[in-house]
Amino acid sequence: MRLLLLAYFTILLSAAFLPASSSEVRHARNFEIIDYGTHRMLSVSNAFRDSTQIHHYALVPKRNELPELPEAATVIRTPVERVVAMETVYIGYLEALAQLDTIIAAATVDYISNPKVRQGVAEGTIQPVQVGQAIDVEKLLLLQPDLLITSVSGDAAFDIPAKLERTGLPIVLSAGYMEQDPLARAEWIKFVAAFFEEDELANQIFDGIEKRYRKLETRTKQIEDKPTVLCGAPYSGVWHVPGGDSYTARMIFDAGGDYLWSEDSTQGGIPLDTERVFLKAAGADYWINPSFYRSMHALYAADARFAKFAPAKNGQVYNNTRQVSPSGGNAIWERGITQPDKVLADLIHIFHPDLLPEHELVYYELLQ
Amino acid sequence: MHSQTATRQRTTLVFLLAGLGIVLLALLSTCMGSVRLPVDAVIKTLTGSDAVEPVMRQIIIDFRLPRILTALLAGAALGTAGLLMQTVFRNPLADPFVLGVNSGASLGVAVVLLALAPAGISLTAGLGAKGQLLVILASSAGAAATLFVVLILSRRVDIMSVLIIGLMISYAIGAIVSILMFFSMAERLQSFINWSFGDYGNVSWSHLRFFAPAILGGLVLSSLFIKPLDALLLGEQYAESVGTRTKQARFLVLLAASLLAGAVTGFCGPIGFLGIAAPHLSRYLCRTSSHRILIPSSILIGALLSLASDFVARGPGLDVVLPLNAITALVGAPVIIAALVKQRNLKRLFG
Numbered sequence: 001m002r003l004l005l006l007a008y009f010t011i012l013l014s015a016a017f018l019p020a021s022s023s024e025v026r027h028a029r030n031f032e033i034i035d036y037g038t039h040r041m042l043s044v045s046n047a048f049r050d051s052t053q054i055h056h057y058a059l060v061p062k063r064n065e066l067p068e069l070p071e072a073a074t075v076i077r078t079p080v081e082r083v084v085a086m087e088t089v090y091i092g093y094l095e096a097l098a099q100l101d102t103i104i105a106a107a108t109v110d111y112i113s114n115p116k117v118r119q120g121v122a123e124g125t126i127q128p129v130q131v132g133q134a135i136d137v138e139k140l141l142l143l144q145p146d147l148l149i150t151s152v153s154g155d156a157a158f159d160i161p162a163k164l165e166r167t168g169l170p171i172v173l174s175a176g177y178m179e180q181d182p183l184a185r186a187e188w189i190k191f192v193a194a195f196f197e198e199d200e201l202a203n204q205i206f207d208g209i210e211k212r213y214r215k216l217e218t219r220t221k222q223i224e225d226k227p228t229v230l231c232g233a234p235y236s237g238v239w240h241v242p243g244g245d246s247y248t249a250r251m252i253f254d255a256g257g258d259y260l261w262s263e264d265s266t267q268g269g270i271p272l273d274t275e276r277v278f279l280k281a282a283g284a285d286y287w288i289n290p291s292f293y294r295s296m297h298a299l300y301a302a303d304a305r306f307a308k309f310a311p312a313k314n315g316q317v318y319n320n321t322r323q324v325s326p327s328g329g330n331a332i333w334e335r336g337i338t339q340p341d342k343v344l345a346d347l348i349h350i351f352h353p354d355l356l357p358e359h360e361l362v363y364y365e366l367l368q
Numbered sequence: 369m370h371s372q373t374a375t376r377q378r379t380t381l382v383f384l385l386a387g388l389g390i391v392l393l394a395l396l397s398t399c400m401g402s403v404r405l406p407v408d409a410v411i412k413t414l415t416g417s418d419a420v421e422p423v424m425r426q427i428i429i430d431f432r433l434p435r436i437l438t439a440l441l442a443g444a445a446l447g448t449a450g451l452l453m454q455t456v457f458r459n460p461l462a463d464p465f466v467l468g469v470n471s472g473a474s475l476g477v478a479v480v481l482l483a484l485a486p487a488g489i490s491l492t493a494g495l496g497a498k499g500q501l502l503v504i505l506a507s508s509a510g511a512a513a514t515l516f517v518v519l520i521l522s523r524r525v526d527i528m529s530v531l532i533i534g535l536m537i538s539y540a541i542g543a544i545v546s547i548l549m550f551f552s553m554a555e556r557l558q559s560f561i562n563w564s565f566g567d568y569g570n571v572s573w574s575h576l577r578f579f580a581p582a583i584l585g586g587l588v589l590s591s592l593f594i595k596p597l598d599a600l601l602l603g604e605q606y607a608e609s610v611g612t613r614t615k616q617a618r619f620l621v622l623l624a625a626s627l628l629a630g631a632v633t634g635f636c637g638p639i640g641f642l643g644i645a646a647p648h649l650s651r652y653l654c655r656t657s658s659h660r661i662l663i664p665s666s667i668l669i670g671a672l673l674s675l676a677s678d679f680v681a682r683g684p685g686l687d688v689v690l691p692l693n694a695i696t697a698l699v700g701a702p703v704i705i706a707a708l709v710k711q712r713n714l715k716r717l718f719g
Contacts, residue, residue, distance in 0.1 A: 274431065
């Protein structure tokens with residue numbers, strides 16, 4: 001039996017090299033879809049920093065019999081109809097795929113920015129399954145979802161508790177947030193679409209995103225005079241500036257900005273002392289994403305010394321908070337993930353006002 | 369007669385050395401930090417010369433100097449607050465932390481940063497440059513409220529039980545804070561957690577305008593009670609027999625202590641251990657229980673320990689700042705242990 005299983009895995013592995021995928025994945029590095037006719041295998045790697053585990057999901061259409069599957073794979077019957085979105089980012093993908101109606105429950109409901117989903121929460125058609133930091137496992141069991149989509153950070157204190165895994169619910173881990181390239185993160189729409197058998201639609205949507213993104217990107221390629229950019233704000237004295245290999249750094253680069261920490265090779269944030277940041281960035285041309293502050297007034301209230309930074313003096317501080325809801329949700333982490341082209345257009349408009357003069361800021365705002 | 373002269377000489381020596389240490393460390397802290405600055409740039413800036421790169425000049429004037437001043441004031445305040453509490457409660461273990469002042473302050477801050485958020489954030493934003501004051505006010509109010517609850521209860525029980533009551537109140541408040549934390553989202557939580565690590569670097573010149581008078585006021589108020597404090601140390605009955613109005617004195621002394629500890633906690637976060645370490649070290653070094661000596665020496669030694677902790681926390685050469693609270697505990701705990709082991713019979717000093 002064990003030999004048989006081993007043989008099966010070998011076949012499975014070799015199958016990975018056959019060109020049989022139903023969705024071609026061009027940018028995303030952390031997932032893969034392979035079509036086996038009777039079912040598809042979805043694999044997710046790099047679910048959190050330094051993770052070596054690969055998670056396997058067998059997507060079996062409801063109309064098909066259950067084929068023999070490797071034990072390690074979680075079985076999901078497709079198309080799914082009852083979805084639990086444990087993070088707001090999935091709402092962006094679901095909206096793009098016109099599948100918002102499938103959401104039956106969500107965590108962190110205060111942070112949802114999509115008005116339709118918020119309404120669903122208010123009316124009770126979408127159940128909140130998280131109270132404070134705790135997940136209501138019993139409610140989840142009663143809801144019987146056919147897909148619970150979430151992600152993990154590798155920190156046991158915050159990740160899905162073992163008791164949730166014990167329920168045997170169809171839990172799927174995504175690793176979109178680990179992608180450092182905006183297009184790669186948007187491409188996870190193909191991953192989400194696979195559960196709805198909407199691969200074609202996802203391919204179409206993504207092709208559009210990629211085309212628009214590339215078009216914008218080519219416009220900044222020629223520019224030689226790139227403004228220097230500072231990013232972030234400290235929490236009580238410690239700045240976590242995005243690393244040079246991060247999503248934000250990549251976006252700044254593509255928008256024709258000279259990110260001050262681009263030389264660094266960190267993917268996450270780098271914790272720095274304010275002095276250190278000041279030494280490097282006192283004379284920056286632009287300052288973007290200063291935490292949750294939405295006005296210069298609020299920024300100075302937090303620390304009057306922020307006024308010493310050149311972009312603050314020159315009125316060039318922008319935050320991605322234009323679409324923040326009263327309870328704190330931000331559309332840039334929801335719809336914005338599937339619209340990296342619009343985010344990019346915002347940044348180009350900020351860094352190079354004459355390149356896209358017609359563009360109106362979608363996610364960013366100038367702090368007054 | 370001979371021993372009195374010895375004590376005086378000893379005290380002078382301690383004061384001189386502590387003062388010298390403070391000056392040296394302050395200079396060292398100005399030059400070294402996460403960014404190392406050339407000594408001549410520092411000297412030129414301090415002497416008001418313009419021939420310094422503006423960014424360096426700003427780092428020194430806007431970041432390092434207020435931080436050093438804050439460290440000095442906070443250390444002096446915590447040392448004195450600790451001394452006052454140890455005397456009033458006649459207990460060597462009393463300090464702002466044990467008596468629930470820190471947890472009361474953290475409850476105030478948690479209410480502002482966690483429960484009122486995001487309403488709290490817009491509230492502070494509306495207050496403009498004085499926005500941070502809401503956090504500070506909440507912290508001081510929380511500190512004072514806790515201390516006075518302990519004080520009121522302390523009238524009904526013996527003084528030893530007061531410590532246990534303080535600890536119990538700390539636990540209960542800690543529980544409320546955990547519940548608030550449980551219901552808050554990551555960003556707010558991060559602000560609160562970072563606040564709880566403690567940091568002198570957040571106090572800018574505009575904050576010092578409020579912080580410095582509060583601390584100096586608290587220190588002046590404390591120094592008015594040298595005689596009543598000496599008398600209190602010998603017991604309430606004795607104090608009353610020599611004409612001290614104990615209730616009033618106790619009230620005012622604790623008011624000063626909560627002003628000092630509350631202001632520091634609000635501006636810099638809960639800084640542990642300095643409050644207990646500085647007075648013990650003072651007693652050990654000066655070998656006296658007279659507050660005429662203990663108050664100034666607690667101020668000096670508190671400031672010195674505080675500056676040293678901040679210097680270590682900045683980890684010269686590191687990009688990051690280590691949690692100040694961890695460093696004060698690492699510096700403070702061995703100091704207390706050493707002082708206790710050497711002193712052996714502490715009880716004598718507490719009557």
